[in-house]
Amino acid sequence: MARISTDPDAGGHFGRFGGKYVPEALMHALDELEQAFTDARTDDEFNAELDTLRREYAGRPTPLWRARRLTETCGGARIYLKREDLAHTGAHKINNVLGQCLLARRMGKKRIIAETGAGQHGVATATAAALFGQECIVYMGEEDTHRQALNVFRMELLGATVVPVTAGSRTLKDAINEALRDWVTNVETTHYVIGSVVGPHPFPLLVREFQKVIGEETRAQILEAEGRLPDVVTACVGGGSNAMGIFHAFVGEPGVRLVGVEAAGRGIASGLHSATLGAGEPGVLHGALSMLIQDPDGQVRPTHSISAGLDYPGVGPEHAYLREQGLADYETATDDEALDAFSLLARTEGILPALESSHAIAWIAREARALGTDAVAIVNLSGRGDKDVETVRSIMKARDGAH
Amino acid sequence: MDGPVIQEATNAVLAKGQRTAGAIELIARAAEATGRPLVAMTYYNLIFRYGLDAFAHALADAGATGAIVPDLSVEDSGPWRDACGRAGIAPVFIAAQTSPPERLRAIAAAARGFVYAASLLGVTGVRESMDDRARALVASIREETDLPVAVGIGVSTAEHARAVASYADGVIVGSAVVKRISGSSSPARDVGAFVSDLVTAVLST
Numbered sequence: 320m321a322r323i324s325t326d327p328d329a330g331g332h333f334g335r336f337g338g339k340y341v342p343e344a345l346m347h348a349l350d351e352l353e354q355a356f357t358d359a360r361t362d363d364e365f366n367a368e369l370d371t372l373r374r375e376y377a378g379r380p381t382p383l384w385r386a387r388r389l390t391e392t393c394g395g396a397r398i399y400l401k402r403e404d405l406a407h408t409g410a411h412k413i414n415n416v417l418g419q420c421l422l423a424r425r426m427g428k429k430r431i432i433a434e435t436g437a438g439q440h441g442v443a444t445a446t447a448a449a450l451f452g453q454e455c456i457v458y459m460g461e462e463d464t465h466r467q468a469l470n471v472f473r474m475e476l477l478g479a480t481v482v483p484v485t486a487g488s489r490t491l492k493d494a495i496n497e498a499l500r501d502w503v504t505n506v507e508t509t510h511y512v513i514g515s516v517v518g519p520h521p522f523p524l525l526v527r528e529f530q531k532v533i534g535e536e537t538r539a540q541i542l543e544a545e546g547r548l549p550d551v552v553t554a555c556v557g558g559g560s561n562a563m564g565i566f567h568a569f570v571g572e573p574g575v576r577l578v579g580v581e582a583a584g585r586g587i588a589s590g591l592h593s594a595t596l597g598a599g600e601p602g603v604l605h606g607a608l609s610m611l612i613q614d615p616d617g618q619v620r621p622t623h624s625i626s627a628g629l630d631y632p633g634v635g636p637e638h639a640y641l642r643e644q645g646l647a648d649y650e651t652a653t654d655d656e657a658l659d660a661f662s663l664l665a666r667t668e669g670i671l672p673a674l675e676s677s678h679a680i681a682w683i684a685r686e687a688r689a690l691g692t693d694a695v696a697i698v699n700l701s702g703r704g705d706k707d708v709e710t711v712r713s714i715m716k717a718r719d720g721a722h
Numbered sequence: 723m724d725g726p727v728i729q730e731a732t733n734a735v736l737a738k739g740q741r742t743a744g745a746i747e748l749i750a751r752a753a754e755a756t757g758r759p760l761v762a763m764t765y766y767n768l769i770f771r772y773g774l775d776a777f778a779h780a781l782a783d784a785g786a787t788g789a790i791v792p793d794l795s796v797e798d799s800g801p802w803r804d805a806c807g808r809a810g811i812a813p814v815f816i817a818a819q820t821s822p823p824e825r826l827r828a829i830a831a832a833a834r835g836f837v838y839a840a841s842l843l844g845v846t847g848v849r850e851s852m853d854d855r856a857r858a859l860v861a862s863i864r865e866e867t868d869l870p871v872a873v874g875i876g877v878s879t880a881e882h883a884r885a886v887a888s889y890a891d892g893v894i895v896g897s898a899v900v901k902r903i904s905g906s907s908s909p910a911r912d913v914g915a916f917v918s919d920l921v922t923a924v925l926s927t
Contacts, residue, residue, distance in 0.1 A: 340794060343795065343818040346818075613767070615771065
């Protein structure tokens with residue numbers, strides 16, 4: 320395998336990105352976490368337990384579905400869907416939380432905190448915490464608690480406490496701030512289950528390692544189905560964990576193009592978007608140097624996306640590195656394109672995708688013809704869209720009313 | 723890592739249009755008016771965007787003598803320390819109660835000016851009582867360096883300040899001052915009176 324090693328250096332740097340930009344109060348906890356993870360990674364017992372949980376609890380491996388009607392409709396590349404929406408709790412987020420909650424148990428930390436945007440990571444964390452008998456507190460922007468009211472109730476049913484965050488824009492960025500505050504205060508008893516490949520080292524590495532199972536399965540499945548590697552692997556990018564998860568097994572593979580799709584919201588030119596790699600500048604947020612949507616003074620700018628899970632001004636440092644090295648491309652899809660893709664997948668394949676994943680569907684729908692009928696493309700269908708039905712209904716209603 | 727008091731204050735001044743350049747100008751005015759050594763405190767991204775050397779030199783030109791950057795770990799601070807060295811600014815580092823001896827050693831080696839001992843685990847803010855562990859932390863830092871040690875995070879009353887001054891070289895009060903500014907019709911007078919009380923308490927030890 321002609322694979323390129325993309326492990327960070329000892330300080331957690333992917334090239335110039337990454338690192339540990341956190342208050343001193345957290346440094347020891349990060350060191351402890353790194354040590355625990357390094358030990359766990361090579362511990363057969365830990366890996367065997369995680370493997371059992373993945374298979375018997377989370378429903379892995381998830382299928383790779385050949386989307387024939389979508390392929391026909393788009394008129395180009397043969398499109399396959401990696402069905403992370405079929406994993407327990409309805410998204411790829413479960414892969415990460417099972418690993419991290421198992422790690423927390425190993426470290427003797429009984430209190431789990433998490434941030435959530437769309438609510439998928441919060442639900443996944445509440446699920447794993449219930450399974451392991453851990454106390455769970457989830458921070459969620461107040462705006463997002465309205466956008467995703469059903470997920471709030473879901474987390475409460477699972478025994479978690481949901482804390483609405485009223486600071487700033489009341490979205491994912493503010494929820495992470497509040498979770499970091501809690502962690503600084505309660506670090507001795509608490510593990511912070513970060514939901515994406517963001518934050519200070521070792522989180523971007525650790526989350527990628529727990530998510531890379533997506534790409535490893537995909538690689539074996541596409542070889543089985545097509546007898547060769549794909550031409551394109553695409554996934555939506557907010558913080559970027561589902562994309563890192565499916566990309567990792569293909570990074571540096573000649574002939575395999577990796578495409579991350581960011582949220583262009585109402586268009587890049589409108590300023591109302593979340594396209595961090597496409598329109599951001601290098602900067603430090605939430606513990607890492609990465610790309611950031613900010614003003615010339617370094618103040619974080621408000622972002623927008625129809626999908627709460629992509630509505631974030633930062634992005635994982637490894638994505639910033641892959642982009643800079645030319646190892647992955649980053650494109651965008653607008654709110655409207657994502658909505659169209661949501662309907663497209665529902666009608667051609669009988670699958671309601673999460674609005675986040677709809678961005679990746681939108682990109683392949685746009686590009687399939689240009690790729691040609693000989694091309695093989697895989698889309699990471701990172702989550703199911705049931706949580707978004709209400710949002711989509713109200714937008715479609717408003718749209719119809721405007722006509 | 724700031725608590726709600728300073729975050730609200732930050733949002734309020736940002737909404738009024740304050741930016742990095744304006745803050746540096748304010749430092750220059752304060753230095754001229756008071757003639758005291760001034761230490762700036764800000765987050766790393768603002769420095770990073772301004773340019774490390776440009777920012778360190780701007781601070782020095784404004785009359786500041788040091789800078790505290792709470793989200794910059796010793797590990798990632800190399801370029802900033804170099805810039806501070808070139809501009810004659812003291813990079814101050816924070817030591818926490820969770821810092822093991824080897825980290826205290828690295829912090830003491832990197833710091834100039836003084837070491838900031840974070841008395842409580844947690845974010846900045848007003849606390850009801852001081853943690854006894856602060857005293858032990860100061861003692862541990864003194865084993866690693868001859869630099870002065872100042873204690874902050876959670877100091878909100880003259881009694882706190884007096885207690886801290888009995889074992890530390892300096893007392894850092896942030897949120898309690900900011901709170902008096904935001905809730906006051908005459909902030910200069912109220913802050914002046916509060917700081918006078920703190921100074922009296924500290925000098926009485």
